[in-house]
Amino acid sequence: MKASKIIAMALLGVITVGANAQSLNVESAVGDLRKGSLKKAKAEIDAAAVHEKTKDDAKTWYYKALIYAEIGRDSQQKKPKFKDLAPDWADQAYEAALECKRLNTNNEGDFNKGLVSVFSMVGYDYYSRARNLFNEKKYVEAMETAGRAAEMYNNSGEGDNSSEAMFVAGLSAVANHDTANIKKYFNNLMRKRTDKEQVYNYLFNIYKTEGNMDQAMKVASNYQKATKGSYKAYLLLAEGYLLGENMEKGKEMINKALELTKDSTNIYPDLLTSAGSLLMMTGDIDEARTRFDESIKLKPVQFGANFGMGQMYYNSAVDKITSTPEPDPFNEESMALVEKLTAEANALFGQSTTYLEAAVNYIDNLPEGEEKAAQRANLGNALQALSTAYARLERYDEAKAARERFEKMAAEQ
Numbered sequence: 001m002k003a004s005k006i007i008a009m010a011l012l013g014v015i016t017v018g019a020n021a022q023s024l025n026v027e028s029a030v031g032d033l034r035k036g037s038l039k040k041a042k043a044e045i046d047a048a049a050v051h052e053k054t055k056d057d058a059k060t061w062y063y064k065a066l067i068y069a070e071i072g073r074d075s076q077q078k079k080p081k082f083k084d085l086a087p088d089w090a091d092q093a094y095e096a097a098l099e100c101k102r103l104n105t106n107n108e109g110d111f112n113k114g115l116v117s118v119f120s121m122v123g124y125d126y127y128s129r130a131r132n133l134f135n136e137k138k139y140v141e142a143m144e145t146a147g148r149a150a151e152m153y154n155n156s157g158e159g160d161n162s163s164e165a166m167f168v169a170g171l172s173a174v175a176n177h178d179t180a181n182i183k184k185y186f187n188n189l190m191r192k193r194t195d196k197e198q199v200y201n202y203l204f205n206i207y208k209t210e211g212n213m214d215q216a217m218k219v220a221s222n223y224q225k226a227t228k229g230s231y232k233a234y235l236l237l238a239e240g241y242l243l244g245e246n247m248e249k250g251k252e253m254i255n256k257a258l259e260l261t262k263d264s265t266n267i268y269p270d271l272l273t274s275a276g277s278l279l280m281m282t283g284d285i286d287e288a289r290t291r292f293d294e295s296i297k298l299k300p301v302q303f304g305a306n307f308g309m310g311q312m313y314y315n316s317a318v319d320k321i322t323s324t325p326e327p328d329p330f331n332e333e334s335m336a337l338v339e340k341l342t343a344e345a346n347a348l349f350g351q352s353t354t355y356l357e358a359a360v361n362y363i364d365n366l367p368e369g370e371e372k373a374a375q376r377a378n379l380g381n382a383l384q385a386l387s388t389a390y391a392r393l394e395r396y397d398e399a400k401a402a403r404e405r406f407e408k409m410a411a412e413q
Contacts, residue, residue, distance in 0.1 A: 025051065026060055033067055038074060038082045041067045049096075061100035062111050065118045068093035072121060090125040093118050094152060101155075116156050123152035127165045134172055143172035143181060163192055170199065179206060190219065193226040200226075204236055208243065216240055231257040231267070235274055242282045251287075254278065269299035276308050285312055303362045303375065307382055310355030314385050317348035317392070349389040356386045380409050 029044035045064045048054040072089040074080050086092060097118045104111050126149035133142035146169035153162035170185035183206065186199045200223035207216035217240045224233035238253035254275045261267040276291035289312060295305040324341040328334035363379045366372040383406040390399035 026054055026057075026063060029067060030063055033063070033070065036081075038067065038071050039085060042071065042086060056103060058100050058103040058105075058111060061096045061103060062114060064096035065093050065100060065115060068096060069118045069121050072125065090122040094122045094148075097122075097155070119152050119156035120158060120161075123149050123156060123158070123161060123165070126152060127161070127168070130165065130168050130172075134168060134175075137175070139172045139176040143169045143176065143178070143185075146172060147185070159192070163189060163194060167194070167196060167199070170202075174202060182206065190222050190226075193222075195227050195230075197223070197230075197232055200233070200236060204240070208240075213240065213244055217244070229256075229260070231260040231271065234260070235271070235278075238275075239278055242278055245282075247282065247284070250278070250282070265298075269295045269302070270304065272298070273302070273304035273308060276305060280308060280312060285316075288312065300358075301362055303359050303378060306355045306362065307359040307378065308355075310352045310359060310382070310385065313348045313352035313355065314389060317345045317352060317389070320345040320348060346393060349392045353386060353389050353393070356382050356389070360386065376409070380406055383409070 025044045025048040029041045029048060032038070032041035032044065045060070045067050048060045049064055054060045068086060068089045071082060071086045072093060074082050075085070075089065097115045100111055100115060126145050130142050130146035130149055133139075133145055146165045149165035150162045150169065153159075153165055166185050166189055170182055170189065173179075173181035173185060182202055186203050189196065189199050190203065200219055203219045204216050204223075207213070207219060217237075220233065220236040220240045223236055224230070227233050234253045234257040238250045238257065240250075241247075241253060242250035257271060258268070258275065261271050272291045272295035276288045276295065279285075279288035279291060289309065292305040292309045292312075295302070296309070299305070320341055324338055324345070325334070327338040359382045360379065363372065363375045363382075366375065383402045387399050387402035387406060390396070390402060
């Protein structure tokens with residue numbers, strides 16, 4: 001996003017001011033602005049803004065907006081001539097511009113043209129401040145500042161810049177766990193047909209958590225329309241359909257997403273993993289296994305599909321144990337059934353360890369940094385499952401090592 005430059009001297013030529021239309025203070029302020037005497041111009045326009053004869057005149061506020069914007073431009077130079085003359089120049093310029101618009105009942109076009117640059121300049125200042133506040137983790141202030149930047153850009157007619165500011169406001173709300181404002185800013189962006197996937201994903205998950213699947217599906221549908229068929233949009237639609245138990249439409253959306261990415265060696269394996277996870281969530285284990293298996297063949301070294309396969313085998317083993325009846329030591333058929341089901345469960349546990357070990361190894365071999373840190377919860381889940389599977393298989397040393405590692409991680413949180 002680029003800052004819009006404001007050249008007050010040029011803007012002054014936009015309108016002609018008659019001597020009889022203004023007080024001496026306004027005329028003097030205009031003259032001093034032309035000469036670059038900003039300190040004097042500021043004092044004169046401030047006086048005019050509270051004077052009975054000029055405080056209700058749109059021209060007064062127009063020139064106040066220009067003067068304070070010029071002070072802001074000067075303050076951004078490497079060697080400002082009027083350092084600290086008006087630290088709140090952006091607030092003053094913005095409020096003056098709004099007051100000019102309010103008082104400009106005749107809708108004089110020259111005023112509006114001149115104010116566009118003012119709104120743009122103060123919008124950029126607020127946007128920059130919002131980004132800095134966000135980086136400093138001051139999310140409430142960042143959200144409020146970015147929201148004002150969006151309003152300023154709207155007044156300047158810069159829709160794209162307004163959307164960027166609104167996006168920062170929304171991300172600030174996300175960081176602050178402020179659901180109401182996430183909806184406020186991201187729904188606004190969705191209405192503008194933004195193509196930012198975070199907007200749709202956050203909104204979808206909020207409505208899904210709230211149990212409002214009709215609204216969640218509207219979000220996914222808008223995503224698909226805004227991106228003209230993004231594979232990520234189809235995947236979001238698939239999740240919505242599958243959660244609504246419309247398996248046929250869910251699989252149709254998954255297949256559309258896969259068809260769009262089948263020639264991408266980078267995206268296709270990961271999308272197969274995502275498809276497998278969605279199908280597993282709905283209980284379609286056979287189809288999920290097919291997707292995970294295909295992903296692993298294309299990309300053996302990964303966490304997602306390996307953990308997904310390990311999780312499925314592990315859960316199947318647990319289900320097998322849960323369904324095993326209590327043995328009757330005086331009944332040979334009962335004992336045989338328990339022995340059979342236990343052997344089947346152990347076989348499933350054995351298969352789960354192969355994939356869970358691959359998932360753990362993937363994370364262990366990541367370089368230290370943000371990606372590895374982000375996998376911490378996944379690593380804990382895999383280790384916890386492994387410790388149980390090892391114990392069921394009587395691999396006690398490995399079970400102990402996995403358990404101790406998991407407990408150490410939990411203690412460090």
